[in-house]
Amino acid sequence: MAIYLNDRFLKNDEALLHVSDLSMQRGFAVFDFFRTENGIPLFIADHLDRFYTSAAAMHLHIKQNKPELTNIILELIEKSGMARAGIRVMLTGGYSADSYLPAAPNLLITCNPLNVLTDNDFEKGISVISYEHQREMPHIKSINYQMAVWLQPFLKEKKADDVLYFKNNIITEFPRSNVFIVTNENKLATPGRHILQGITRKNVLSLAKETMQVEECDITTEDLVNAKEIFLTSTTKKILPVLKVNEKIIGDGKPGKTTISLYQKFLELEESLAHLVNL
Amino acid sequence: MAIYLNDRFLKNDEALLHVSDLSMQRGFAVFDFFRTENGIPLFIADHLDRFYTSAAAMHLHIKQNKPELTNIILELIEKSGMARAGIRVMLTGGYSADSYLPAAPNLLITCNPLNVLTDNDFEKGISVISYEHQREMPHIKSINYQMAVWLQPFLKEKKADDVLYFKNNIITEFPRSNVFIVTNENKLATPGRHILQGITRKNVLSLAKETMQVEECDITTEDLVNAKEIFLTSTTKKILPVLKVNEKIIGDGKPGKTTISLYQKFLELEESLAHLVNL
Numbered sequence: 044m045a046i047y048l049n050d051r052f053l054k055n056d057e058a059l060l061h062v063s064d065l066s067m068q069r070g071f072a073v074f075d076f077f078r079t080e081n082g083i084p085l086f087i088a089d090h091l092d093r094f095y096t097s098a099a100a101m102h103l104h105i106k107q108n109k110p111e112l113t114n115i116i117l118e119l120i121e122k123s124g125m126a127r128a129g130i131r132v133m134l135t136g137g138y139s140a141d142s143y144l145p146a147a148p149n150l151l152i153t154c155n156p157l158n159v160l161t162d163n164d165f166e167k168g169i170s171v172i173s174y175e176h177q178r179e180m181p182h183i184k185s186i187n188y189q190m191a192v193w194l195q196p197f198l199k200e201k202k203a204d205d206v207l208y209f210k211n212n213i214i215t216e217f218p219r220s221n222v223f224i225v226t227n228e229n230k231l232a233t234p235g236r237h238i239l240q241g242i243t244r245k246n247v248l249s250l251a252k253e254t255m256q257v258e259e260c261d262i263t264t265e266d267l268v269n270a271k272e273i274f275l276t277s278t279t280k281k282i283l284p285v286l287k288v289n290e291k292i293i294g295d296g297k298p299g300k301t302t303i304s305l306y307q308k309f310l311e312l313e314e315s316l317a318h319l320v321n322l
Numbered sequence: 323m324a325i326y327l328n329d330r331f332l333k334n335d336e337a338l339l340h341v342s343d344l345s346m347q348r349g350f351a352v353f354d355f356f357r358t359e360n361g362i363p364l365f366i367a368d369h370l371d372r373f374y375t376s377a378a379a380m381h382l383h384i385k386q387n388k389p390e391l392t393n394i395i396l397e398l399i400e401k402s403g404m405a406r407a408g409i410r411v412m413l414t415g416g417y418s419a420d421s422y423l424p425a426a427p428n429l430l431i432t433c434n435p436l437n438v439l440t441d442n443d444f445e446k447g448i449s450v451i452s453y454e455h456q457r458e459m460p461h462i463k464s465i466n467y468q469m470a471v472w473l474q475p476f477l478k479e480k481k482a483d484d485v486l487y488f489k490n491n492i493i494t495e496f497p498r499s500n501v502f503i504v505t506n507e508n509k510l511a512t513p514g515r516h517i518l519q520g521i522t523r524k525n526v527l528s529l530a531k532e533t534m535q536v537e538e539c540d541i542t543t544e545d546l547v548n549a550k551e552i553f554l555t556s557t558t559k560k561i562l563p564v565l566k567v568n569e570k571i572i573g574d575g576k577p578g579k580t581t582i583s584l585y586q587k588f589l590e591l592e593e594s595l596a597h598l599v600n601l
Contacts, residue, residue, distance in 0.1 A: 046341075059338040060346065062325075062412070062430055067339065069467035070349035102475055131421075133341070136471060142410075143467075144474060151341055179458065179469060187468055188348035188422075190458060192415060195423060196381055 045122040047115055047152040052122060058153055065136025065145055072135040072186045073097035077242070077278055078157060079128045080317035082120055087113060089242045091132075097184045098134050103148050105134060119154050129157035129279070133186075160280050165306060168284035168298055169204035169275075171217070173264060177210040181238050191218030205275070207288070210237070213261045220277035222285075223247065224262060224270035225301045232266075235259030243276035243309070250308045255301070272299030281313075282306040324401040326394055326431040331401060337432055344415025344424060351414035351465045352376035356521070356557055357436060358407045359596035361399055366392065368521045370411075376463045377413050382427050384413060398433050408436035408558070412465075439559050444585060447563035447577055448483035448554075450496070452543060456489040457497075460517050470497030484554070486567070489516070492540045499556035501564075502526065503541060503549035504580045511545075514538030522555035522588070529587045534580070551578030560592075561585040 046058040066072035075094040078085050091109050098105050107115065116130060131153045137146035174197075176190055194206050207222060208215045215237045216222060221244040223233045231251045233244065251257050267273065273285035273293050282305055284298040298306075325337040345351035354373040357364050370388050377384050386394065395409060410432045416425035453476075455469055473485050486501060487494045494516045495501060500523040502512045510530045512523065530536050546552065552564035552572050561584055563577040577585075 056340070058341040060341065061335070062337040062339065062432060064346075065471065066346045066349075067343075067351065067412070067414075067465065069471050070345075070351075070465040071468055071471045072346065072349075101472060133346070135346075143471065145471065153341060180472070185468055186346065186349040187466055189350055189464055189466055192344065192348050192350045192422065192424065193380060193459070 045119055045154065047119050047150070049150055052119065055153070058151060060135065060149060060151070061138060063138045063142065064149055065139050065142075066133075066149075066186060068139060068142045069136065070185075070187055070189075071101070071145065072133055073101050073103065073184055074131055074133040074186060075184055076129060076131050078159065079120055079125070079130065080313065082126050083317045084116060084120065084130060085313060085316055086242050086246070087116065089245065093184060093240070093242070094132055094134070098148075100180070100183045101136075101185065103134055103136065103145065105148070105150065107150070116152060119152055123154040125154065125156060127157060127159070128154045130154050157279065160283065165283060165298060168286035170202070170287035170290075171205045171207050171285055172198065172201050172203040172289050173207045173209050173214070173267075175210060176208045177215065177237060178208065178239075181215070182240065184239055188218055207267075209264055212263050212265075213237075214264060214267055217275055217277075220275040220280060220283075222262075223274050223276065224267060225272035225299060226266070227269070227271050229271070229301070230256045230258055231301065232258045232260055232262055234262055236261075241276055241278075243278060243281060246312060247276050247282065247305055247309060250305060250312065254304075268293070270294075272302050274298075274302045274305075282309055324398055324433065326398050326429070328429055331398065334432070337430060339414065339428060339430070340417060342417045342421065343428055344418050344421075345412075345428075345465060347418060347421045348415065349464075349466055349468075350380070350424065351412055352380050352382065352463055353410055353412040353465060354463055355408060355410050357438065358399055358404070358409065359592060361405050362596045363395060363399065363409060364592060364595055365521050365525070366395065368524065372463060372519070372521070373411055373413070377427075379459070379462045380464065382413055382415065382424065384427070384429065386429070395431060398431055402433040404433065404435060406436060406438070407433045409433050436558065439562065444562060444577065447565035449481070449566035449569075450484045450486050450564055451477065451480050451482040451568050452486045452488050452493070452546075454489060455487045456494065456516060457487065457518075460494070461519065463518055467497055486546075488543055491542050491544075492516075493543060493546050496554055496556075499554040499559060499562075501541075501546075502553050502555065503546060504551035504578060505545070506548070506550050508550070508580070509535045509537055510580065511537045511539055511541055513541055515540075520555055520557075522557060522560060525591060526555050526561065526584055526588060529584060529591065533583075547572070549573075551581050553577075553581045553584075561588055
């Protein structure tokens with residue numbers, strides 16, 4: 044397995060940073076994450092756009108331009124020999140002299156095996172709970188998931204698969220996924236602000252617009268539990284039905300028509316991009 | 323220079339963690355920081371109490387008990403050969419298999435040269451600006467200083483030395499320091515909630531109580547700018563007068579009587595603990 048650190052390819056066990064790096068001193072780093080299928084990085088242009096946007100928003104400069112970074116990633120994928128992988132591109136605040144002010148950023152790219160969800164996972168769907176919290180700077184993909192990791196024992200206790208954040212009665216997002224609802228009027232709705240703009244979210248919005256009314260708007264916790272269908276979107280989970288919220292069953296407790304249709308369309312989009320061959 | 327990682331002493335350049343550590347994956351780590359004078363760690367019991375409290379609040383277990391950890395720190399100080407140093411004790415979420423769920427924590431202790439502020443810095447005081455923000459889980463000393471580091475270019479632009487957070491018109495703390503005001507009635511007041519309980523703060527409260535009325539209470543931004551004196555407290559800055567807030571001069575723009583008196587008492591306390599010898 045290979046990694047890339049600043050300006051060279053190294054072995055996976057060399058993906059080390061000194062503790063003086065601002066990621067460890069002050070949680071100061073941004074990243075992005077995407078998948079490969081058939082060795083092809085899916086939606087890489089969108090992910091790199093967001094990576095550069097996150098870096099700029101944190102006042103961090105990426106030495107490589109987008110074509111250069113893309114080539115490095117393609118070379119890394121080839122070196123890895125993996126057909127399906129998760130690529131994580133991280134840019135940190137660097138080795139800070141005073142443990143506070145950013146220095147020359149460290150760029151670290153890793154390529155790891157990835158379990159993706161199956162049709163079976165889709166059928167089973169997930170059960171979630173809601174929790175009042177607003178992420179700091181949600182539009183930036185930073186490494187701050189403190190609250191999400193902290194909530195894990197609470198999720199286990201509640202036998203829930205994930206947690207949906209809300210603030211002042213308005214839902215926003217899951218720690219690593221966006222949320223969508225299908226209303227009783229068959230409109231597709233998703234929060235439009237105080238969130239990270241997901242790449243799968245963007246694709247789903249675009250696919251849905253072909254056949255139905257779509258809205259980016261504030262959604263209350265009441266709208267949520269009264270929805271006909273709920274699902275989440277993310278790079279690893281693609282589209283996943285949410286069948287229970289705070290123990291309340293949504294719809295008839297099975298993946299809904301709209302969710303199934305969008306899931307199939309999204310899989311087709313991915314297949315067309317990855318030129319997947321049936322073996 | 324020496325460091326301690328999990329169960330052994332290593333050289334400083336070996337203070338490395340693999341990127342799979344949750345500190346770099348999810349900003350999930352706690353720490354504490356204290357100074358040595360004459361090779362003696364100041365207020366170490368208080369700092370370790372807080373370190374164990376932070377770890378427990380984040381559901382992280384420290385393998386060593388307090389006496390064991392204290393001995394490791396004392397040995398590290400001795401190995402470093404430094405009379406004056408900053409000791410940073412960090413506990414991370416460990417090398418996570420799925421980049422999300424905590425694993426066996428990594429314990430990393432570093433000992434570095436430290437510049438402490440002088441009487442001259444005290445005389446000059448600092449100029450600060452206020453900024454609306456509430457830290458997540460402020461009572462836990464986690465590595466999340468994203469907002470503070472992000473604000474650095476803004477501070478530079480405003481020619482300010484530090485930023486004081488407030489929320490809904492109530493001031494809370496600086497990113498790395500607590501705030502105190504002396505009211506026109508000669509009462510000492512400091513925020514009592516939504517803050518990290520500083521060790522210097524605790525000592526200053528205790529010293530002040532001997533001679534004046536002291537209150538832990540909500541303080542508005544109006545109370546702040548109308549205060550007779552303002553100062554901050556921190557491990558590295560000890561007590562530092564705040565002489566300007568958002569360009570408004572506080573008092574007569576010089577360190578006030580109460581601030582000076584508490585500063586002297588605090589230095590005496592430190593000296594008595596460190597058995598400082600005049601060379």
